[in-house]
Amino acid sequence: MTAAGIATSKGTILKSLVKFLEKDLTHEQFESALATLPPEDVALVRGKILVSLAVPEAMLNRLTEAGARAKHEDLEKFGIRAGLAELADSVGMYRVFLMALTPPSLLSKVSTFWSSIHNTGKLVILDQSKTRVRFQLKDFPSERAHCVRLTGWCQGLAEMTKVKNVRIAHDTCMTRGAAHCEWELTWDE
Secondary structure (H helix, E strand, O other): OOOOOOOEEEHHHHHHHHHHHHHHOOHHHHHHHHHOOOHHHHHHHHOOOOOOOEEEHHHHHHHHHHHHHHHOOOHHHHHHHHHHHHHHHHHHHHHHHHOOOOHHHHHHHHHHHHHHHEOOOEEEEEEEOOOEEEEEEEOOOOOHHHHHHHHHHHHHHHHHOOOEEEEEEEEEOHHHOOOOEEEEEEEEO
8 A cells, every 4th residue: 555545556447447438328427427426436427537547445435336326236346347348449550469479488477467557566477377377366455346447357368368268357456354355367278
C-alpha cells in the first residue's frame, strides 16, 4: 500500500472501463449507474481521463458494481466481460506480438505489467506447466469487482495466445477470507 494508503491504477484502466460501460449499457443504464456513485467518482468518469491519472482502485470497483446493477447482471459475469473489454482496449497494436507467446511466457511478463499499472501489490507466478499456470496477487486490497475484472484480463491474455479451451478458476480470494488471491489458468495444447 502507498503512504497515503490508497491502491490506485493508471487512468488507462478507467478509460477502458468507461468505454466498455458506454458500449455495453444503454444511455439510461449508464446514467443510472453514475447516479449511484459519489460525486468525486462521477467527476472522474465525466472528466478528461488522462492515461497517467492515478485512479483509486475502490472507485473502479464501485463503477463496475454500479454497471452490473444497472444492467441487472451478475457481478461475476459482468466483471469478467469488463475485464476482457479492458484488455482488448489496452493491447491494441501489441495483439499480434501476444499471439506468438504461450500463456506461461505471456503471464511471466504480467508481473512487470502489473507494477507499471498499479501502485501496490505483486502478481507472481507460483507454478506452471505446458497447459497450466497458477498465479497469486498479494499485498493488494482486492474486492470482488476487482477480482472478476482481473479474471477476465487473465482469461483474455491466454485466449490471445490462440490456445484452445481456456479455463480459469479463482479459487483462493481475499473476499472469502484468504490472505491473498490466486487463480489457476488451464488450457488444451
